Amino acid sequence: MELSERKKQILKAVVEHYIESAEPVGSKVVSQELGVSSATIRNEFAELCDLGYLEQPHTSAGRVPSPSGYRLYVNELMERRSLSAQEAENIDETLRDRLESVGGVVANAGALVSSLVNYPAYTVTDGNRALTVERFELVPVDDKSFIAVVMTSDKNVKSQLQSAALPFDGDRLADLRHLLNAHFAGRSRAEMGEHLLSVSEQLPPELFLVLSKTVEYAGGILDEAARRDVETTGASRLLKMPEYRDADKAHELMTFLVDNKENLPVPEDGAPLKILIGPENVNEALRDTSVVVASYDIGDGMRGLVGVVGPTRMDYATVTARLSYFAESLTKMFGKGLPAADDTKDRRTPKE
């Protein structure tokens, strides 16, 4: 059943007042706003309660939005405001600033977003399980050690000093490099492990030992890249919100954000923005919090997520506006190509 226009206006007013004040909203305030008497509003209140959009903490209190009330608000009623030029410029500027600093934008995305919206935030950088080693290089250092250089298919390069038990000459190193590239480049992590077994028989043991160390090093890089990483920041902001003034409630959510961050929602569809309100969250611990999560494009078909966690009484309009803008800015930056500052950020793709 479609709600009357007036009911929608009333619901909207209740949600917005409640978001601002965290106090149940009475008929009087709304009546002033809509220009009808409080009695009329009360009648509408009663119906909106029956329909499940509003709730009453107790008989003689004002009304509070129910989860479905918030849902309707978010879907239909909320004004999808876009940022003012000023706000947008602020975000752009911060992004530019952070870009210069060590560690880059992504590492700071959580803290940035958290300060932007004043709620705890989280970031998810999804592991790349399709990554392979594109190329091995071995650079001699002395007769017992060399630098193993591993370039992965996303053109990142990592390296490590390796040393062998016995001395070996340059030819051996060239052989080894050839073996590595022939047998382990372009392979998935699992295949690398299998190959290691089959190669083991064709090589003198002391050489195999060196080779396997390098392969394991490369495997470690792939494992690391495949790992999904979730980080949370700004949990302490909860303490300033009336719903988390109670230390136990705050503690519960805060420890969840730290110790169970893997269970924060990671929407699988490619939607740019997802809002999960209260019980829409599968996870028990998030049942009376809301989560707004946006995805951004890293390039190479990879995506990152950045989300915000707060009470269901969240300022959805502001949060969605800022978060979307932030995610879009990130996508734009990655699209344009980041200036290289360290090896985790180099995105240029030279031809082979």
Place this chain on the structure above:
Amino acid sequence: MELSERKKQILKAVVEHYIESAEPVGSKVVSQELGVSSATIRNEFAELCDLGYLEQPHTSAGRVPSPSGYRLYVNELMERRSLSAQEAENIDETLRDRLESVGGVVANAGALVSSLVNYPAYTVTDGNRALTVERFELVPVDDKSFIAVVMTSDKNVKSQLQSAALPFDGDRLADLRHLLNAHFAGRSRAEMGEHLLSVSEQLPPELFLVLSKTVEYAGGILDEAARRDVETTGASRLLKMPEYRDADKAHELMTFLVDNKENLPVPEDGAPLKILIGPENVNEALRDTSVVVASYDIGDGMRGLVGVVGPTRMDYATVTARLSYFAESLTKMFGKGLPAADDTKDRRTPKE
């Protein structure tokens, strides 16, 4: 003036009771413990108050230790218990476990210590400002790009894909490598910058551009290594302590731990363990908290710090015991040499 033996016993009892209960300690409990009447204890209480070791929240309440009371307790009265075999084994085991996992021990030291003592913890890894580049290597990839490999004086190796605007051949690359090693290896960060200027005139501009990019990359590595890094964990544990049940108080300290972590105490002397009680902390925000901080040895004369933050009513005996043991274990592990798992952990030192 030296305190009588009985006064010391009384102070010790008060401190220990208060640490456990967070409630002012009355004369009755102490009298039962010491086997004298409560009136006697009350007389002693009054004197300990005059001497500044105890305080009275209000006239008709029990006594609470003052900062100097805690100080005396820590210096003279506290039993410096060593860990039980069981406890020690637990720590060792966790350390071994974490050692296997990605990221290594140091990255997790904070979280580990925090869970060990049940207070917020922080780690400081001091920057190495003496680090230099030991060696540059350039590995050709194609006619426009190469891998820059930088080995620093602590034998860590980092690398990055670099590309030039114009094609160049292998000879040029060898020249470049030679130039880099001749002019920039072994130099401090500042010297590298100066040298870049002087070299700029001796080179064709397109080659200089490539060279400067690599030098800047190396400089970035040195900068990164020189940076002092402070991390905090476990701040939410505060919420379980009676002194931080008040959301505002908790918020204040928690935001300090996150946003002002650089101002956490970093004792400059080489003491293995330092205890700062309440007002002994220079920083205003830590005036009614205590900090226990231990240092451990990374090798190469480098040190790391790991500390614990909590109310002055901190369980000093347990914290110092566990923290010392932890720091000693870390030192031992670094001494023995960590098994290499990724390039941040390799500590072996091959001869040049």
Place this chain on the structure above:
DNA sequence: TTTAGCACTCAGGAGAAAAGAGTGCTAAAA
């Protein structure tokens, strides 16, 4: 020097009462 005894202080809790915000319902007005 220690201890028993006693009057005194003060925080914290339990009720009771009052205030206040807001409701639902009825009956009149539009």
Place this chain on the structure above:
DNA sequence: TTTTAGCACTCTTTTCTCCTGAGTGCTAAA
């Protein structure tokens, strides 16, 4: 038929008072 004024009612919150109990300081006797 819808809206509104009016009013009694409900329930939380605040305030006040009183009371209790833990703990004290002081005095005088052991």
